[in-house]
Amino acid sequence: MTRKNILVFRELPDDQLARLQAVHEVTVADPRSQRAAFDAALPLAHGLIGSSFPVDDALLARAPRLEVVSSVSVGVDNYALASLHARGILLCHTPGVLDETVADTVFALLMATSRRVVELSNLVRDGAWTKNIGEDLFGFDVHGKTLGLLGFGRIGQAIARRAALGFGMPVLYHARRPVDLAAQAPELQGRAVHTPLAELLAGADFVVAMLPLSDSTRGMIDASFFAAMKPGAVFINGGRGATVQEDALLAALDHGTLRAAGLDVFATEPLPAASPLRTHPRVTPLPHIGSATHETRHAMAELATTNLLQALAGERPAAVFDTASA
């Protein structure tokens, strides 16, 4: 087989890099820190692999030989989908291998916000645990409360399983189409119910957004959304930051009835130092760590590498994103 040129734009584990180097010519160059090397390799590249960097129209215009882009992520909002589709460039991603880990992270945020884990841990660290804590520092139960899920795909369903089967939580979910639970998630039959958004927001004690970022979801979590939430409810975002209007979220915390927010994702990442979300007392912020365990990040890199090798060999990769659907 002809050796092709691969440009790795975000570090890969050594064993996956070795799989690529065994078959192809590989350049590793992070466009943020090794711009000149990246720019030199891009026009020759047949395949790109990496994550967390915008592969936009301008970048694609400088990559005339490109056949495949393999993202080490499930979300594809960093990619110029229309141009990829128009040029017939395959886009691969990593669905499925991170679902359980991301669902764990979302549950960590549910627990942290409702039981005030970070705040009370800091109280101990600060030497302020001088007597039994009083009601002013009590939390709220998670078990038995109602969970409202926005997005009920692979990860949403993994969150719903934890909530319904582990925590006895009724689950209301919102997606554009109801899911055939008998076929896709029989264990959630009778436990998760497709619900109109207004009804979900009025009934849920925890609202978890697990949405992709697209034209239809950008900014959809706005002031009217927060105003429609049950008083005292908690908001968690594990999907993409730009689905939320962050000013509206802050207003709901400061002037509305939102109890707390747990956020793994932000409209701008890393979160700017000046963002009030960084230090708000009722916000638990995380640095986009949904899938960040050793096991899962390795599984993502392995799937992305397999996708790329398959595509460059002229085979149908294991996980192709349908750019025509965007």
Ligand SMILES: NC(=O)C1=CN([C@@H]2O[C@H](COP(=O)(O)OP(=O)(O)OC[C@H]3O[C@@H](n4cnc5c(N)ncnc54)[C@H](OP(=O)(O)O)[C@@H]3O)[C@@H](O)[C@H]2O)C=CC1
């Ligand atoms: N924090 C992190 O580290 C991570 C974040 N993510 C994010 O989570 C997203 C979801 O991943 P995954 O579960 O695998 O994706 P899926 O494609 O399996 O699920 C997406 C869900 O969102 C629903 N949805 C899409 N558009 C809308 C809309 N306009 N209104 C209501 N529901 C909508 C879909 O249903 P329907 O099409 O019927 O509307 C579906 O239920 C990723 O795209 C990524 O952005 C993923 C991994 C890690």
Ligand SMILES: O=CC(=O)O
């Ligand atoms: O945000 C992470 C992803 O895999 O998408």
